[in-house]
Each structure stands twice: as structure tokens, then as C-alpha cells.
Amino acid sequence: MNSPKPSVSLALFRSGIDTQQEPVIYLRSDSPVCRAEGFRSQSRVRVSTVDESVIATLCVVNPVSLKENGNWIEPGQAAVSEAAWRMLKLSGGEKASITHTKAVDSVTYVRGKLYGKTFTKAGLKAIVDDVVAGRYTDIQIAAFVAACTSSNLSVEETIFMTEAMVDAGQRLTWSKQPVLDKHCIGGLPGNRTTPIVVAIVAACGLIIPKTSSRAITSPAGTADTMSALTPVDLSLEEITAVVEKEGGCIVWGGAVNLSPADDLFIRVERALNLDSEGQLVASVISKKLAAGSTHVVVDIPFGATAKMREYSAAQMLKSRLEEVGHRLGLTVKCLLTNGDQPVGWGVGPSLEALDILSVLKNESHAPNDLRERALTIAGELLEMGGASVLGQGYTLAEQTLRSGRAWQKFEAICLAQGGLFEPKVGEHCHNILAQRSGVLTYINNRFVSKLAKLLGAPNSMGAGIRFKVKLGEKVEKGDLLLSLFAETTGELAYALEFLDGHPDEILIGDELV
């Protein structure tokens, strides 16, 4: 049986419609290709030019409405969304064929997992490869993410997934070893130790090529915060040059295609405010392996409103990370840390960036909790990397910070990455005052994150919260508790409405006698 292959081609042009990561093609319903191929809206179709090919979502457009709107798509043409324009590397007028896509076979494995089966190595590889190739719809990625959350991944499944994620992208190699790295599992607003840790470790002569993610469920990831200070979207060549010169970098991992599946999963995880243990472990370890790291310290904050609520769950994650790392040749050391309240004063990219600068510059108002956490992690890394004898890492880290060598190194890294910027906070500000006198007894981290996100973080760099008080500190009625910052009045209004509706998430109690 031979397959007749119809081949009708259309001239592509740029619609200017922004659909985020999703490539979309807009086709007249009376176009010959639409009629011949039996296309319907929301179908997934393959769009192929001479040089490039993507799978896109189809939107069929009614020619009657088009006629009323100046016939902006003419017969023989098809419009593409901004993502499709980029992915197909178009300049306008290129001819493309539009054809049916093959059914995505690997969705069978997602379904199987939801029905209680175990993922095989081949199954996870097929899923990850299909996701990276853009063959999954958002609905399918969401089902995969939910399947991994619901019946959690075993150690074997996590290892398979990690390997598949590493294989699906680039892998960096470094001429010197050990290659150090750190990671925080997140969930604690403002816990932005990475830039300080990298500066200290690199200042002590060790290699620490740090790639970071954008926020998953938080109002800022390290890559978001660092982008308030320096360019983070570096190419592989640029990263290599920065690390060769300065020993360290702090860049966005997504820009260099390290474990690219991770960023695709994260987009959906963010929309669902979900990230499961198995995916968390695969995400962390795959990024570290792809970055060529040999030794990693992982910060696991736990507390009633942190990502890890229970000590036992934090311990389980610790052992899972250390085991999967070990099985794949990576030395992992996890630190369980206090997660009762936000770290530093600021929450949101620019506000956190200001905290980082004040710690690095040893300023008097620098947040002491952020400083202590960074020194602890840096100390561990200095010992793992052999820059310090066991037990002396913290002291070396503290000396490096206090002497100004960490700040000099941070400046040098930023300049090597393309410049050091002044962080700007949102121009719309609203102060929240204490309604009574007493002691600050409770801050819900999840509430703080949601509030900062409603203010516009992380996409609005200047949006977020600046705290004035820490848990256990005394306040008088009318004292400033915190300030809200937004880049638009709409977002500020929306956040205030949310705050009004949730009076019990930041509490002032009676003073302890």
C-alpha cells in the first residue's frame, strides 16, 4: 500500500501574536491545504520549510471575518505566532508545507503510569525525547507531571528519568576538577545564597560554573534575581570564557540547553504549583550532571510552610538526592536548614538582588540570616573542594567575605558576564503597618510567595515585598511591617485585595514575658 503524499505549500508571514512557548499557525479555513488535509482547529500539525520543521497548534480562521478585517491572511498565506517565527528561523515569505503529525506513541507510557504501571527506561527516554522535540501538548505534559507527582517515582525510575534528561541536551566538560556546585530545593522566599556562595568559592580559587533555573513556584529563581544584576542568558562559549577567566559564573541554564526537558516540565509545574520528589531529584541531578559538576551541596529548608514541611520528608529527599547522585557518579551533600520564614529582607528579583549586594559589600543593614546561610554552604563547598581542611570551611568563607575578596570576585564575574546593573524596584509602593503591638510570631512562606507573585514577580523584576521585621522581634502598633512593590497599579491593587482577604498569614502575638 502506497501513501499518496499531498504537498501544498503556503507562504508564511509573522502575525506578531505572542503565544509564549507554543508555536501556532493561523490558516484560512478555505485554503486548499486545510480542505485537502481535513485539518481542524487545535490539531497538531507539522510545519516544514526547506530548512526547518516544527510541530505547531493549528488555528483555523474564518474567511468572512478575515474579509471584514482587511484580509490580513490572504489566500495562499499562513500567519505564524512569535514562537513559530523564532523556531522556524523565518524572515518572511518562506514557503512551508503543512502536514498531519504522527500520533505520539510515548503518551501510552504516561497513561500506563497513571494506571499504576512502572516507567521503563525506554519509556521515560521516549517521553523526554518527545517533550524536548515539542511533540507534547500542554495537556499531555500536565498529565505526565501529575503522574510523576501522584504515584511517586522509584529510585530506578528517577535514575532513568535523570539519564534521559541529561541525554536530551548538551553536556559541559571542564579541564580542571573538582567542579563545584550548589542547589536549593526552594520553597523559601528570598533564600538567594547562590551569588554569594559562588563569589566566595571562586575567590578561593575553586571552579564553580553555576547554572540556575527560573522560578518554579516561587516569586523568583536565582536566574530571575541575577538577571536584575547581570546578563544571565549566556551561550555555551560565553559561559566557558567567564569560568576560564574567573573560576565561576551565575547563568540561566536554559539558555545553554542543559537538560532542556527540565524547563519544559517546569513551565507546566509552575502553572500547577506542583513539583514532585522524583521530578525534583531528576531536575537537580540532571542539571548538575549536564553542567559537568562533580561535587554539589544541596540546601533543603524545612518548616511548617516551607516546601518540605516535615523533618522526615526532608530526610527522605536528602537520602534520595544523595543516592541518585551517587549512582550517577556525583557527590551530593544535603544540608537541612531552617525554613520558618523568608530569608533576607526582600522577596522578588530586584529586592533580593539588593540584599545580595549588601551582604557582599558587608553593609551594616545587610540581612544576617542570608549571610549566615551563604557562609555555611560556602564553607561546605570549600571543604569538599579541598580549599580548606575539614572543620575550617566556614572560617575561610567568612574571611573571604569580610575581606572584600568575595565582592571583588562577584564584580569581576558580573563584568565578565556582560555588566553589573543597578537593581530597580517597582515604582508603585504600599506600606503595611502593624495593627497592634506585640511580637511577630508567624509568617506563612506560601502566602508571601503568592503575594509576591500577585505583585508581578518574577516577570516584573521590580515587583515584590520588603520585610522590616523578623520572627520573634517586637513591634509597636503603627510600625512598618513590610512594603509592597509593583510595576503597575493593577497588580498592586490585586495584591492588596488578596492581602485584605487573608488577615491571618502574618501574625503579631502577645509579647512573651
Next chain:
Amino acid sequence: MNSPKPSVSLALFRSGIDTQQEPVIYLRSDSPVCRAEGFRSQSRVRVSTVDESVIATLCVVNPVSLKENGNWIEPGQAAVSEAAWRMLKLSGGEKASITHTKAVDSVTYVRGKLYGKTFTKAGLKAIVDDVVAGRYTDIQIAAFVAACTSSNLSVEETIFMTEAMVDAGQRLTWSKQPVLDKHCIGGLPGNRTTPIVVAIVAACGLIIPKTSSRAITSPAGTADTMSALTPVDLSLEEITAVVEKEGGCIVWGGAVNLSPADDLFIRVERALNLDSEGQLVASVISKKLAAGSTHVVVDIPFGATAKMREYSAAQMLKSRLEEVGHRLGLTVKCLLTNGDQPVGWGVGPSLEALDILSVLKNESHAPNDLRERALTIAGELLEMGGASVLGQGYTLAEQTLRSGRAWQKFEAICLAQGGLFEPKVGEHCHNILAQRSGVLTYINNRFVSKLAKLLGAPNSMGAGIRFKVKLGEKVEKGDLLLSLFAETTGELAYALEFLDGHPDEILIGDELV
């Protein structure tokens, strides 16, 4: 704290862009509302005119591209997709305000379920209400569907979900009782007994107001097949009139807002090829309760490649359906039936409609398996409804069919619904011949469904498969096994390519001695 409410309004017009069920609004990135509110693409926004309001997905459009495309969205305007045009009941030029939406709190319950918690009654009600109000994105619905699949719903959860689904829509009441109904859990291509059953039961003087779904994972649902024969999108008033006059109807349930959540879940379940036991039970029972039914027969086919593969699973579903029905005041009787191969000759809306007509007209080539299954179900209903004594239902059903009274009743119902159409099969046909002599030993139902879907079913009414041979029948090399029908050459080619790649899904074996 007061919330400043910015209010900028834009003139809406029809883009003609078909995005299926999803309402989309296209906004210039330089529009004042976009800038003031800090909107980004893919945000969910509330679009409110004086009379109506929907939550829509936002697509921001670049004014530079717009200028090149004849400025089809002018400053002060916003374009809407076909779904948004319908839902907002627009005629063009209406002013609308576009504002941020509230965070959807009920997603917390979906997340909780994925992390192993049990759904509460209030939680499921909040989820179902939010889905019906259009507050969930496809990603969020997918996570909910996956959560229900993965850790299956308990009896209590299923009851809560069923009640929430009934409450979210209209509920029919009938002046006479009992009100009969039937349902098939699906998974068996061509198993289209409903129209025959309704005709027989109504011809015997009982009330059977049948509402059916569109296909979930199959190439045709009863509503799809019936729409090849008669209008099925009837209003509540029209349905009532048909049933008052003829005692029965066969309509699409979605058109009358009975358990509207079901149709929204089904769209995502179809994309994932998933429907879980809990959701299946809630779907069936909620539709029946909303339709005002008192007695229901449910057909549960089981077989190696049916939806129910194991007798034990079919038994479990039977007892779950009967229990949930009983708890909610509905008498349910489940029949476990053979699911080894497709039923009738045709698979796909028009091809199945032709089988139905031949059974009703007592034609010599009518498929006997379809006839027998319909008589068995009708017989049970006649006994439940008191039209026949116990043990005599099948005989009464057979007499009603053979006498032509069922066919007369079917014609009358179709005419009351708006007309009886001639089903049309796709104009592009390809015959598949036996490659060897022997006996037909195996047909994979799932493969048959997928093949029919690739041919374009159910959206292309004339697309599908017509079998010529049943399991156990002898064939000679070169005999016609089956014919493929499509409405476009593209779909036919794609299906043939798929068939070529899967040679072992329809097997001819050695003749048994």
C-alpha cells in the same frame, strides 16, 4: 486598604480565529489596558461587557507586525476568538473591560489529591463549579483528570463528584415514571445499540428520554452517530416536546447543559485517551440523574482489547455503578457483555448509522451481533419498566423489532427531532484484502479505533471502517477484509501509513481442523 480599580475599555470585534472551546482575546501590546494592568501573553483575564463576562486566555500582539498586516487590530480595539464571540453573545463593537482574574483556589484540592489526600465534598464541588465557570486552564483540567485516574476515587468521593456534577447543570423532570435509560461504557467500536433500544422501548409505551455524549476515546459516540441521522442538538423545550409526543428521544446531552462539567472533562480525557473508573461512574450516574432517569441498564463489554480487559475489573465497575446509583436513588443494572471484536460492520458515525438502519428495517445483511445486543438490553429495560413480565422482555423486544414497530417509532422520533437524514460515507475509499487464506483469529479493538480516528472519525462523519468478516470466519487470499473511508486524501494516506506500520493487529490464522 482600598483597591484602586483601573477601568479602561476596548471595543471588541470578531477575529474569526477558531480556538475550539477556549475563549481567547487578542490585545495590542501598546494598548493602555495592557500597559496599565501588566498583562502578559497566556495570562487568564476576565473580559466583561455590560451583559456578559468570561475568563479568556490573552494573546498579546506586536504592533509592528500589525502595521505590516494592515493594522487589523486598531488602537482601542481587541479581537476575540470564535468561542469568546459566542460566550459573550457579541454582535460587534461592544465595549469591554479586561481585568486580572482571581487565583483559582480550588486547584489546591487537585494538588492535595495528587499528593495523596482524599477529596472532600466541598473540594469537589469547588473544582466542578470552577471548571464549569471556565476558570480552569487545560493544564489544570488535565491535572485533575490525571489525579482522578491515578489514585482512584473512593465510593464517597465518586458520590461527591456525581452530586457536584449534577448540581452544576440543569435537571430534567418528567411527569410520568418510571423513566428508563441505557448506557454503554464504551471501548468497543461499532457498539451502537442505543438508537435501536430507544426505538423498541418507546414503541412498547415506556418513557426513555436518552441523552448521549460525544466520543471520548472512540471514533464515534452515540451523539456523533445519531447526528448522521437526525439533529441531536436540541434545547430542553424541544427534548420535552419530542418525549411527550413519542415517549423517547436520542439527543446530545451537552446541548441541554445536563452535567456540563462532564463535557469539559471529556475533551481533556479524549486528548489523553484516558477515562478513569471514578470519573466514568460519576459521568454516567450524573448524566442519568440530571436527565431525570429512574432505571438504567449499563452495557459493560469486556475482552482483551476492550476498555475493560479483565472480568474482575468489569465486575468491580458493575458493583461501583450499582452502588453509587443506589446511594443516589437510581436503579442501575449492569450487563457484562462480550468485547472481543467490533460490533456490526461499520465503525465511524455514518457507517454505524447505516448498520442501525439495516437492523431497524430487518434487512437481510443487517449485522446480527448488533441486533442481538440491542434486543438483550431492550429486553432488560422492558422488564425493569414493567412492560413485560420477568423472563419475557427479550421476546417482546424481538417481536417489536420484527414487526416493524421499532422502525416506525425510530422514524417518528427522528422526524420529531427535526428530520431523518441519509448517512453519507467518505468519498475516498481503500479496500484491504486478505494476504493469505485461513480464519480471522484476532482483531485489536484499540487499533481499530485508532485507525478510524486517523481516518477522521468522529469529526468527519463519513470517515471510518467497514468490516466484511467476523472473528472465526474463513477467508481466501484476496478476499475483501475491510474498507477504509475518509473525507480527505490526507487523512486516508495517514491512516494507510499507520496500517502499514502495524501488520499484527488484525490476524488471519490457520484453519482449525
